[in-house]
Amino acid sequence: MIGSPAYRARHHPAYWAFLVHRLSGLVLTLFLPLHFLVLGQALRGEAALDGLLRWTDNLPLKAAETLLVTTAAAHLAGGLRLLLLEGFAWRGPRKDLAALAAGVSLAVALLFALAVF
Amino acid sequence: MGVTAGESSAQEAMLDVRVWHGAEHGEFRHYQVPRRDSQTVLDVVTYIQRHLDPALSYRFACRVGMCGSCAMTVNGVARWTCRSHVDQVTADGRLEIAPLAHLPVVRDLVTDMRPFFDKWARAKGRFQGATTRSDPVARVPPDTPERRAVDAAIECIGCGVCYAACDVVGWRPEYLGPAALNRAWTLVNDVRDVSRLERLRAVAAEGGCLSCHSHTSCSERCPKKIAPTAGISGLKRACARAALGGEL
Amino acid sequence: MTPARRDALLWLAQRWSAAVLALCLAVHLAVIIYAVRGGLTAAEILGRTRGNAPLAVFYGLFVVAVSIHAPLGLRAILSEWTLWRGRSQAWAMAALAVLLFGLGLRAVWAVVQ
Numbered sequence: 001m002i003g004s005p006a007y008r009a010r011h012h013p014a015y016w017a018f019l020v021h022r023l024s025g026l027v028l029t030l031f032l033p034l035h036f037l038v039l040g041q042a043l044r045g046e047a048a049l050d051g052l053l054r055w056t057d058n059l060p061l062k063a064a065e066t067l068l069v070t071t072a073a074a075h076l077a078g079g080l081r082l083l084l085l086e087g088f089a090w091r092g093p094r095k096d097l098a099a100l101a102a103g104v105s106l107a108v109a110l111l112f113a114l115a116v117f
Numbered sequence: 118m119g120v121t122a123g124e125s126s127a128q129e130a131m132l133d134v135r136v137w138h139g140a141e142h143g144e145f146r147h148y149q150v151p152r153r154d155s156q157t158v159l160d161v162v163t164y165i166q167r168h169l170d171p172a173l174s175y176r177f178a179c180r181v182g183m184c185g186s187c188a189m190t191v192n193g194v195a196r197w198t199c200r201s202h203v204d205q206v207t208a209d210g211r212l213e214i215a216p217l218a219h220l221p222v223v224r225d226l227v228t229d230m231r232p233f234f235d236k237w238a239r240a241k242g243r244f245q246g247a248t249t250r251s252d253p254v255a256r257v258p259p260d261t262p263e264r265r266a267v268d269a270a271i272e273c274i275g276c277g278v279c280y281a282a283c284d285v286v287g288w289r290p291e292y293l294g295p296a297a298l299n300r301a302w303t304l305v306n307d308v309r310d311v312s313r314l315e316r317l318r319a320v321a322a323e324g325g326c327l328s329c330h331s332h333t334s335c336s337e338r339c340p341k342k343i344a345p346t347a348g349i350s351g352l353k354r355a356c357a358r359a360a361l362g363g364e365l
Numbered sequence: 366m367t368p369a370r371r372d373a374l375l376w377l378a379q380r381w382s383a384a385v386l387a388l389c390l391a392v393h394l395a396v397i398i399y400a401v402r403g404g405l406t407a408a409e410i411l412g413r414t415r416g417n418a419p420l421a422v423f424y425g426l427f428v429v430a431v432s433i434h435a436p437l438g439l440r441a442i443l444s445e446w447t448l449w450r451g452r453s454q455a456w457a458m459a460a461l462a463v464l465l466f467g468l469g470l471r472a473v474w475a476v477v478q
Contacts, residue, residue, distance in 0.1 A: 008193035008194055009190075009193045009195070009218075009334075010284070010334065012333075012337045014332055014333040015284075015334060015337075022330075085346070085350060086331060086354070089266070089347070089351065
Protein backbone atom coordinates (compact mmCIF):
# COMPACT_ATOMS: atom_id res chain seq x y z
CA MET A 1 0.00 0.00 0.00
CA ILE A 2 2.58 2.54 1.15
CA GLY A 3 4.65 3.57 -1.85
CA SER A 4 1.85 2.65 -4.26
CA PRO A 5 0.71 5.34 -6.71
CA ALA A 6 -2.71 5.61 -5.02
CA TYR A 7 -1.00 6.27 -1.69
CA ARG A 8 1.40 8.86 -3.12
CA ALA A 9 -1.44 10.75 -4.80
CA ARG A 10 -3.06 11.32 -1.40
CA HIS A 11 0.01 11.72 0.72
CA HIS A 12 -0.47 15.26 2.03
CA PRO A 13 -1.56 16.56 5.47
CA ALA A 14 -5.01 17.79 4.44
CA TYR A 15 -5.90 14.36 3.07
CA TRP A 16 -4.92 12.66 6.32
CA ALA A 17 -6.92 15.30 8.19
CA PHE A 18 -9.94 14.39 6.06
CA LEU A 19 -9.51 10.66 6.68
CA VAL A 20 -9.19 11.15 10.45
CA HIS A 21 -12.29 13.36 10.42
CA ARG A 22 -14.39 10.88 8.46
CA LEU A 23 -13.32 7.77 10.37
CA SER A 24 -13.63 9.47 13.78
CA GLY A 25 -17.11 10.69 12.82
CA LEU A 26 -18.09 7.15 11.87
CA VAL A 27 -16.77 5.72 15.15
CA LEU A 28 -18.57 8.39 17.21
CA THR A 29 -21.85 7.77 15.35
CA LEU A 30 -21.62 4.05 16.12
CA PHE A 31 -20.65 4.70 19.75
CA LEU A 32 -23.37 7.24 20.56
CA PRO A 33 -26.36 4.85 20.77
CA LEU A 34 -24.35 2.63 23.15
CA HIS A 35 -23.39 5.65 25.24
CA PHE A 36 -27.04 6.72 25.48
CA LEU A 37 -28.17 3.18 26.38
CA VAL A 38 -25.62 2.97 29.19
CA LEU A 39 -26.73 6.31 30.66
CA GLY A 40 -30.33 5.15 30.27
CA GLN A 41 -29.54 2.42 32.81
CA ALA A 42 -29.90 5.13 35.46
CA LEU A 43 -33.67 4.81 34.86
CA ARG A 44 -33.41 1.39 36.53
CA GLY A 45 -31.69 2.89 39.53
CA GLU A 46 -28.26 3.78 40.81
CA ALA A 47 -27.22 0.15 41.22
CA ALA A 48 -27.77 -0.71 37.56
CA LEU A 49 -25.59 2.19 36.43
CA ASP A 50 -22.96 1.30 39.02
CA GLY A 51 -22.84 -2.25 37.70
CA LEU A 52 -22.00 -0.98 34.21
CA LEU A 53 -19.45 1.50 35.54
CA ARG A 54 -17.67 -1.25 37.49
CA TRP A 55 -17.63 -3.37 34.34
CA THR A 56 -15.59 -0.61 32.63
CA ASP A 57 -13.12 -0.32 35.53
CA ASN A 58 -10.24 -2.28 34.00
CA LEU A 59 -7.22 -1.59 31.85
CA PRO A 60 -8.49 -2.61 28.38
CA LEU A 61 -11.69 -0.61 28.76
CA LYS A 62 -9.86 2.42 30.15
CA ALA A 63 -7.57 2.24 27.12
CA ALA A 64 -10.63 2.04 24.87
CA GLU A 65 -12.14 5.05 26.66
CA THR A 66 -8.92 7.00 26.11
CA LEU A 67 -9.06 6.13 22.41
CA LEU A 68 -12.69 7.24 22.29
CA VAL A 69 -11.93 10.57 23.97
CA THR A 70 -9.04 11.07 21.52
CA THR A 71 -11.42 10.29 18.66
CA ALA A 72 -13.90 12.87 19.92
CA ALA A 73 -11.16 15.49 20.41
CA ALA A 74 -9.79 14.82 16.92
CA HIS A 75 -13.24 15.17 15.37
CA LEU A 76 -13.80 18.39 17.32
CA ALA A 77 -10.45 20.00 16.46
CA GLY A 78 -10.54 18.85 12.84
CA GLY A 79 -14.12 20.05 12.57
CA LEU A 80 -13.19 23.51 13.82
CA ARG A 81 -10.52 23.62 11.11
CA LEU A 82 -13.15 22.77 8.48
CA LEU A 83 -15.55 25.41 9.81
CA LEU A 84 -12.77 27.99 9.52
CA LEU A 85 -11.81 26.78 6.01
CA GLU A 86 -15.38 26.89 4.74
CA GLY A 87 -16.69 29.81 6.73
CA PHE A 88 -14.12 32.46 5.93
CA ALA A 89 -12.15 33.68 2.93
CA TRP A 90 -8.55 32.43 3.04
CA ARG A 91 -5.49 31.84 0.89
CA GLY A 92 -2.88 29.13 0.93
CA PRO A 93 -3.05 25.49 1.97
CA ARG A 94 -3.82 26.03 5.70
CA LYS A 95 -1.80 23.00 6.77
CA ASP A 96 -1.00 24.92 9.96
CA LEU A 97 -4.60 24.38 11.07
CA ALA A 98 -4.32 20.62 10.50
CA ALA A 99 -1.18 20.55 12.64
CA LEU A 100 -2.90 22.61 15.33
CA ALA A 101 -5.88 20.23 15.30
CA ALA A 102 -3.57 17.24 15.71
CA GLY A 103 -1.82 18.98 18.60
CA VAL A 104 -5.06 19.82 20.40
CA SER A 105 -6.42 16.27 20.13
CA LEU A 106 -3.15 14.84 21.42
CA ALA A 107 -3.21 17.24 24.38
CA VAL A 108 -6.79 16.22 25.25
CA ALA A 109 -5.83 12.55 24.97
CA LEU A 110 -2.92 13.05 27.38
CA LEU A 111 -5.07 14.99 29.85
CA PHE A 112 -7.69 12.25 29.83
CA ALA A 113 -5.11 9.49 30.18
CA LEU A 114 -3.54 11.30 33.15
CA ALA A 115 -6.95 11.65 34.79
CA VAL A 116 -8.28 8.14 34.19
CA PHE A 117 -5.25 5.93 34.87
CA MET B 118 32.24 11.56 -36.17
CA GLY B 119 33.76 11.36 -32.71
CA VAL B 120 31.56 10.30 -29.84
CA THR B 121 31.54 12.94 -27.10
CA ALA B 122 31.85 11.99 -23.47
CA GLY B 123 28.19 12.76 -22.72
CA GLU B 124 26.98 10.32 -25.36
CA SER B 125 29.15 7.32 -24.48
CA SER B 126 26.37 4.81 -24.01
CA ALA B 127 28.30 2.53 -21.63
CA GLN B 128 28.41 4.95 -18.68
CA GLU B 129 25.25 6.85 -19.53
CA ALA B 130 22.79 7.20 -16.66
CA MET B 131 19.43 5.71 -17.61
CA LEU B 132 15.90 6.21 -16.36
CA ASP B 133 13.64 3.24 -15.69
CA VAL B 134 10.35 4.28 -17.26
CA ARG B 135 7.03 2.45 -17.21
CA VAL B 136 4.42 3.89 -19.58
CA TRP B 137 0.73 2.97 -19.86
CA HIS B 138 -0.30 1.32 -23.12
CA GLY B 139 -3.88 0.72 -24.14
CA ALA B 140 -7.18 2.29 -23.15
CA GLU B 141 -9.19 1.44 -19.99
CA HIS B 142 -7.58 -1.99 -20.21
CA GLY B 143 -3.94 -2.17 -20.99
CA GLU B 144 -0.54 -2.62 -19.42
CA PHE B 145 2.58 -0.73 -18.44
CA ARG B 146 5.47 -1.11 -20.88
CA HIS B 147 9.03 -0.75 -19.83
CA TYR B 148 11.63 1.59 -21.42
CA GLN B 149 15.17 2.73 -20.69
CA VAL B 150 15.58 6.44 -21.37
CA PRO B 151 18.90 8.32 -21.16
CA ARG B 152 19.05 10.76 -18.26
CA ARG B 153 19.70 14.38 -19.29
CA ASP B 154 20.25 17.62 -17.39
CA SER B 155 17.13 19.74 -16.85
CA GLN B 156 15.05 16.94 -18.35
CA THR B 157 11.29 17.24 -18.05
CA VAL B 158 8.83 14.35 -17.88
CA LEU B 159 7.49 15.49 -21.25
CA ASP B 160 11.04 15.21 -22.65
CA VAL B 161 11.09 11.61 -21.45
CA VAL B 162 7.77 10.78 -23.12
CA THR B 163 8.87 12.52 -26.32
CA TYR B 164 12.14 10.54 -26.32
CA ILE B 165 10.20 7.29 -26.08
CA GLN B 166 7.88 8.29 -28.91
CA ARG B 167 10.73 9.42 -31.18
CA HIS B 168 13.30 6.70 -30.52
CA LEU B 169 11.68 3.66 -28.91
CA ASP B 170 7.97 3.43 -29.69
CA PRO B 171 6.63 5.62 -32.53
CA ALA B 172 3.08 4.37 -31.89
CA LEU B 173 2.90 5.88 -28.38
CA SER B 174 0.04 8.39 -28.14
CA TYR B 175 0.27 11.45 -25.93
CA ARG B 176 -0.83 15.06 -26.05
CA PHE B 177 1.12 18.30 -25.76
CA ALA B 178 1.30 21.66 -27.47
CA CYS B 179 3.07 24.65 -25.93
CA ARG B 180 5.73 22.92 -23.75
CA VAL B 181 5.88 26.01 -21.51
CA GLY B 182 2.97 25.59 -19.12
CA MET B 183 0.36 27.67 -20.90
CA CYS B 184 -1.88 25.36 -22.91
CA GLY B 185 -2.80 22.78 -20.27
CA SER B 186 -2.74 19.79 -22.63
CA CYS B 187 0.15 17.64 -21.35
CA ALA B 188 -1.07 16.64 -17.86
CA MET B 189 -0.47 12.98 -16.93
CA THR B 190 -0.18 10.84 -13.83
CA VAL B 191 3.51 10.75 -12.93
CA ASN B 192 4.50 8.31 -10.19
CA GLY B 193 0.93 8.37 -8.97
CA VAL B 194 0.54 12.14 -8.86
CA ALA B 195 -1.29 14.23 -11.48
CA ARG B 196 1.13 16.81 -12.95
CA TRP B 197 1.75 19.01 -15.94
CA THR B 198 4.58 17.10 -17.59
CA CYS B 199 6.15 19.98 -19.56
CA ARG B 200 7.22 21.81 -16.42
CA SER B 201 7.79 18.85 -14.11
CA HIS B 202 11.49 18.16 -14.02
CA VAL B 203 12.57 14.56 -13.67
CA ASP B 204 14.60 15.35 -10.55
CA GLN B 205 11.46 16.85 -8.92
CA VAL B 206 9.46 13.65 -9.34
CA THR B 207 11.90 10.80 -8.84
CA ALA B 208 14.83 10.23 -6.56
CA ASP B 209 15.77 6.74 -7.74
CA GLY B 210 15.46 7.19 -11.52
CA ARG B 211 12.13 5.33 -11.77
CA LEU B 212 9.15 6.87 -13.51
CA GLU B 213 5.64 5.53 -13.92
CA ILE B 214 3.66 7.54 -16.44
CA ALA B 215 -0.08 6.98 -16.82
CA PRO B 216 -3.03 8.93 -18.22
CA LEU B 217 -4.94 11.32 -15.93
CA ALA B 218 -7.35 9.63 -13.51
CA HIS B 219 -11.16 10.09 -13.55
CA LEU B 220 -11.31 10.58 -17.32
CA PRO B 221 -11.93 8.01 -20.09
CA VAL B 222 -8.68 6.93 -21.71
CA VAL B 223 -8.67 7.31 -25.49
CA ARG B 224 -5.32 5.62 -25.94
CA ASP B 225 -2.05 5.35 -24.00
CA LEU B 226 -1.54 8.74 -22.29
CA VAL B 227 -4.40 10.55 -24.04
CA THR B 228 -7.63 11.06 -22.08
CA ASP B 229 -10.98 12.21 -23.37
CA MET B 230 -11.39 15.66 -21.77
CA ARG B 231 -15.06 16.03 -22.76
CA PRO B 232 -16.55 15.10 -19.36
CA PHE B 233 -14.19 17.65 -17.78
CA PHE B 234 -15.22 20.54 -20.04
CA ASP B 235 -18.89 19.49 -20.20
CA LYS B 236 -18.91 20.17 -16.47
CA TRP B 237 -17.59 23.70 -17.03
CA ALA B 238 -20.69 24.20 -19.18
CA ARG B 239 -22.93 22.64 -16.49
CA ALA B 240 -21.43 25.02 -13.91
CA LYS B 241 -22.42 27.96 -16.18
CA GLY B 242 -18.77 28.70 -16.84
CA ARG B 243 -19.60 31.17 -19.61
CA PHE B 244 -19.52 34.91 -19.05
CA GLN B 245 -22.90 36.55 -19.54
CA GLY B 246 -22.72 40.32 -19.88
CA ALA B 247 -25.47 42.91 -20.29
CA THR B 248 -23.59 45.32 -22.54
CA THR B 249 -22.60 45.28 -26.19
CA ARG B 250 -19.38 46.17 -27.96
CA SER B 251 -20.69 49.69 -28.59
CA ASP B 252 -21.01 50.36 -24.86
CA PRO B 253 -18.03 51.85 -23.03
CA VAL B 254 -15.58 49.42 -21.41
CA ALA B 255 -16.58 48.54 -17.83
CA ARG B 256 -14.37 49.96 -15.10
CA VAL B 257 -13.63 47.37 -12.40
CA PRO B 258 -11.64 48.79 -9.46
CA PRO B 259 -8.68 46.43 -8.90
CA ASP B 260 -8.72 46.52 -5.10
CA THR B 261 -12.30 45.41 -4.38
CA PRO B 262 -12.68 42.03 -2.58
CA GLU B 263 -14.52 40.62 -5.62
CA ARG B 264 -11.77 41.59 -8.06
CA ARG B 265 -9.11 40.19 -5.75
CA ALA B 266 -11.03 36.90 -5.48
CA VAL B 267 -11.11 36.73 -9.27
CA ASP B 268 -7.39 37.50 -9.44
CA ALA B 269 -6.58 34.58 -7.16
CA ALA B 270 -8.53 32.12 -9.31
CA ILE B 271 -8.29 33.39 -12.89
CA GLU B 272 -5.01 31.80 -14.06
CA CYS B 273 -6.50 28.33 -14.61
CA ILE B 274 -5.18 26.69 -17.81
CA GLY B 275 -7.74 23.85 -17.80
CA CYS B 276 -5.15 21.09 -17.54
CA GLY B 277 -7.38 18.75 -15.50
CA VAL B 278 -4.77 18.06 -12.79
CA CYS B 279 -7.16 19.13 -9.99
CA TYR B 280 -9.95 17.02 -11.49
CA ALA B 281 -7.72 13.94 -11.56
CA ALA B 282 -6.48 14.63 -8.01
CA CYS B 283 -9.96 15.08 -6.51
CA ASP B 284 -11.31 12.12 -4.52
CA VAL B 285 -14.88 13.39 -4.65
CA VAL B 286 -14.79 13.27 -8.47
CA GLY B 287 -13.85 9.59 -8.13
CA TRP B 288 -16.60 8.90 -5.60
CA ARG B 289 -19.41 10.95 -7.20
CA PRO B 290 -19.06 10.85 -10.98
CA GLU B 291 -21.62 13.68 -11.30
CA TYR B 292 -19.48 16.05 -9.17
CA LEU B 293 -18.53 19.17 -11.15
CA GLY B 294 -14.96 19.13 -9.87
CA PRO B 295 -12.53 21.85 -8.75
CA ALA B 296 -11.79 23.48 -12.14
CA ALA B 297 -15.41 24.01 -13.20
CA LEU B 298 -16.33 25.33 -9.74
CA ASN B 299 -13.26 27.57 -9.69
CA ARG B 300 -14.40 29.00 -13.03
CA ALA B 301 -17.91 29.56 -11.64
CA TRP B 302 -16.35 31.34 -8.65
CA THR B 303 -14.50 33.82 -10.91
CA LEU B 304 -17.79 34.62 -12.67
CA VAL B 305 -19.80 34.91 -9.44
CA ASN B 306 -17.29 37.62 -8.49
CA ASP B 307 -17.38 39.31 -11.90
CA VAL B 308 -19.41 42.49 -11.35
CA ARG B 309 -20.23 42.68 -15.09
CA ASP B 310 -21.84 39.23 -15.20
CA VAL B 311 -25.65 39.09 -15.06
CA SER B 312 -26.38 35.36 -14.58
CA ARG B 313 -25.21 35.07 -10.98
CA LEU B 314 -28.37 33.46 -9.61
CA GLU B 315 -28.65 30.96 -12.44
CA ARG B 316 -25.01 30.02 -11.81
CA LEU B 317 -25.53 29.63 -8.06
CA ARG B 318 -28.46 27.31 -8.80
CA ALA B 319 -26.21 25.27 -11.10
CA VAL B 320 -23.40 24.91 -8.56
CA ALA B 321 -25.70 24.28 -5.56
CA ALA B 322 -27.49 21.41 -7.34
CA GLU B 323 -26.62 17.75 -6.76
CA GLY B 324 -22.95 17.15 -7.54
CA GLY B 325 -22.09 20.82 -7.06
CA CYS B 326 -19.93 22.75 -4.61
CA LEU B 327 -21.71 21.33 -1.53
CA SER B 328 -20.23 17.90 -2.29
CA CYS B 329 -16.69 19.19 -1.64
CA HIS B 330 -15.09 18.02 1.64
CA SER B 331 -12.06 20.32 1.53
CA HIS B 332 -9.47 17.56 1.06
CA THR B 333 -7.56 20.35 -0.73
CA SER B 334 -5.95 17.82 -3.07
CA CYS B 335 -6.84 20.21 -5.92
CA SER B 336 -5.08 23.12 -4.19
CA GLU B 337 -2.17 20.82 -3.34
CA ARG B 338 -1.65 19.70 -6.94
CA CYS B 339 -2.64 22.75 -9.02
CA PRO B 340 0.46 23.60 -11.10
CA LYS B 341 -0.65 27.25 -11.24
CA LYS B 342 -0.87 27.39 -7.42
CA ILE B 343 -4.56 28.25 -7.50
CA ALA B 344 -6.54 27.14 -4.41
CA PRO B 345 -9.86 25.92 -5.85
CA THR B 346 -10.88 24.86 -2.33
CA ALA B 347 -10.97 28.55 -1.33
CA GLY B 348 -13.24 29.40 -4.26
CA ILE B 349 -15.47 26.37 -3.67
CA SER B 350 -15.83 27.46 -0.02
CA GLY B 351 -16.85 30.91 -1.28
CA LEU B 352 -19.47 29.28 -3.52
CA LYS B 353 -20.79 27.26 -0.55
CA ARG B 354 -21.25 30.45 1.46
CA ALA B 355 -22.91 32.22 -1.47
CA CYS B 356 -25.26 29.26 -2.04
CA ALA B 357 -26.15 29.08 1.66
CA ARG B 358 -26.96 32.81 1.72
CA ALA B 359 -29.08 32.46 -1.42
CA ALA B 360 -30.89 29.45 0.09
CA LEU B 361 -31.66 31.36 3.29
CA GLY B 362 -32.93 34.28 1.23
CA GLY B 363 -35.20 31.91 -0.69
CA GLU B 364 -33.49 32.68 -4.01
CA LEU B 365 -32.27 29.19 -4.89
CA MET C 366 -38.52 23.51 -2.42
CA THR C 367 -35.93 23.03 -5.16
CA PRO C 368 -33.38 20.23 -4.61
CA ALA C 369 -30.62 22.86 -4.74
CA ARG C 370 -32.22 24.89 -1.93
CA ARG C 371 -32.82 21.73 0.13
CA ASP C 372 -29.17 20.65 -0.27
CA ALA C 373 -27.89 24.12 0.62
CA LEU C 374 -30.08 24.22 3.75
CA LEU C 375 -28.95 20.72 4.76
CA TRP C 376 -25.35 21.89 4.28
CA LEU C 377 -26.05 24.86 6.56
CA ALA C 378 -27.73 22.58 9.12
CA GLN C 379 -24.61 20.39 9.11
CA ARG C 380 -22.33 23.42 9.70
CA TRP C 381 -24.49 25.15 12.32
CA SER C 382 -24.98 21.90 14.23
CA ALA C 383 -21.19 21.45 14.00
CA ALA C 384 -20.63 24.86 15.58
CA VAL C 385 -23.03 24.03 18.43
CA LEU C 386 -21.41 20.61 18.86
CA ALA C 387 -17.94 22.13 18.96
CA LEU C 388 -18.97 24.18 21.98
CA CYS C 389 -20.89 21.33 23.65
CA LEU C 390 -18.17 18.74 23.06
CA ALA C 391 -15.44 21.05 24.40
CA VAL C 392 -17.42 21.51 27.64
CA HIS C 393 -18.27 17.79 27.73
CA LEU C 394 -14.60 16.75 27.35
CA ALA C 395 -13.58 19.15 30.12
CA VAL C 396 -16.29 17.73 32.40
CA ILE C 397 -15.22 14.15 31.59
CA ILE C 398 -11.58 14.82 32.38
CA TYR C 399 -12.59 16.55 35.62
CA ALA C 400 -15.03 13.79 36.60
CA VAL C 401 -12.97 10.66 35.90
CA ARG C 402 -10.20 11.55 38.33
CA GLY C 403 -10.33 8.98 41.14
CA GLY C 404 -12.82 6.79 39.27
CA LEU C 405 -16.50 7.05 38.41
CA THR C 406 -19.40 5.98 40.61
CA ALA C 407 -23.10 6.23 39.84
CA ALA C 408 -23.69 8.10 43.10
CA GLU C 409 -21.07 10.69 42.14
CA ILE C 410 -22.51 11.20 38.64
CA LEU C 411 -26.16 11.26 39.68
CA GLY C 412 -25.36 13.52 42.66
CA ARG C 413 -24.21 16.14 40.17
CA THR C 414 -26.94 15.62 37.58
CA ARG C 415 -30.21 14.94 39.51
CA GLY C 416 -32.50 17.95 39.39
CA ASN C 417 -29.88 20.00 37.57
CA ALA C 418 -31.99 22.03 35.09
CA PRO C 419 -29.16 23.96 33.35
CA LEU C 420 -27.39 20.64 32.78
CA ALA C 421 -30.57 19.17 31.27
CA VAL C 422 -30.88 22.12 28.87
CA PHE C 423 -27.21 21.90 27.92
CA TYR C 424 -27.25 18.16 27.21
CA GLY C 425 -30.68 18.47 25.54
CA LEU C 426 -29.15 20.95 23.09
CA PHE C 427 -26.18 18.59 22.65
CA VAL C 428 -28.54 15.73 21.74
CA VAL C 429 -30.52 17.86 19.25
CA ALA C 430 -27.32 19.02 17.52
CA VAL C 431 -25.87 15.52 17.31
CA SER C 432 -29.08 14.03 15.91
CA ILE C 433 -28.85 16.58 13.07
CA HIS C 434 -25.10 16.32 12.56
CA ALA C 435 -24.40 12.56 12.64
CA PRO C 436 -27.02 11.41 10.08
CA LEU C 437 -25.94 14.14 7.64
CA GLY C 438 -22.31 13.06 7.97
CA LEU C 439 -23.22 9.40 7.56
CA ARG C 440 -25.27 10.33 4.48
CA ALA C 441 -22.14 11.72 2.79
CA ILE C 442 -20.08 8.67 3.74
CA LEU C 443 -22.71 6.23 2.44
CA SER C 444 -23.18 8.16 -0.81
CA GLU C 445 -19.45 8.21 -1.49
CA TRP C 446 -18.14 4.93 -0.12
CA THR C 447 -21.10 2.61 -0.75
CA LEU C 448 -23.68 2.11 -3.48
CA TRP C 449 -26.55 2.97 -1.10
CA ARG C 450 -28.11 6.26 -2.22
CA GLY C 451 -31.54 7.69 -2.93
CA ARG C 452 -34.85 7.53 -1.11
CA SER C 453 -34.25 4.46 1.06
CA GLN C 454 -30.98 5.97 2.27
CA ALA C 455 -32.72 9.26 3.11
CA TRP C 456 -35.38 7.41 5.13
CA ALA C 457 -32.72 5.41 6.97
CA MET C 458 -30.88 8.63 7.87
CA ALA C 459 -34.14 10.17 9.12
CA ALA C 460 -34.67 7.04 11.24
CA LEU C 461 -31.14 7.38 12.64
CA ALA C 462 -31.88 11.01 13.54
CA VAL C 463 -35.04 9.95 15.40
CA LEU C 464 -33.18 7.11 17.13
CA LEU C 465 -30.35 9.36 18.32
CA PHE C 466 -32.82 12.03 19.40
CA GLY C 467 -34.99 9.53 21.32
CA LEU C 468 -32.17 7.58 22.98
CA GLY C 469 -30.32 10.83 23.74
CA LEU C 470 -33.24 12.55 25.42
CA ARG C 471 -34.00 9.33 27.33
CA ALA C 472 -30.40 9.31 28.59
CA VAL C 473 -30.60 12.97 29.65
CA TRP C 474 -33.90 12.28 31.42
CA ALA C 475 -32.39 9.22 33.12
CA VAL C 476 -29.63 11.20 34.79
CA VAL C 477 -31.48 14.45 35.68
CA GLN C 478 -34.87 13.08 36.80
